[in-house]
Amino acid sequence: MDEKNVKRDLNVSALCVPAKGEAGRTGDWRDFRPVIDHKKCIPSSKNKAACFLCWLYCPEGVVKMSIPVEIDMDYCKGCGICAEECPPNAIRMVREGENDG
Template structure:
């Protein structure tokens, strides 16, 4: 038995995934070539523009960077902003 929604008005908390798994909205998927990624190549925190510009906050600024595909909507902003074009948007139906 699920807990009942006792809220008087509609609301949700600031938790990851409150909007549901939004990754299935995606038609284009970001694919990273780490050999072209500046931070990964320099082995230190460098541009991370993908992390900065991602409107969904699904890019993890690590070495290597990671994109959470459960919530990435495939907007392509990261690919657009990446200076060395290390991120390519690939159609979801093509592996």
């Protein structure tokens, strides 16, 4: 490592500020990825700002409250809580490396 060109950590104690990616690209921890069926998803299919339970329950805050609903796969750890909570079962968990099907 080139120690001369590195910006030094001047903090006296260990700390970090809240920032996207502070904990690294956590998406590469994922074994299963969520796949949304937008025909079933309530806000996506009805074109209304409704439901968004996936956004509410996501522990990583990677679901975007948008139409259509989007998930930031760089940081989604694949826990599957969104799929579990989705009222119309619009989200399926698919093993990484396999097709969306």
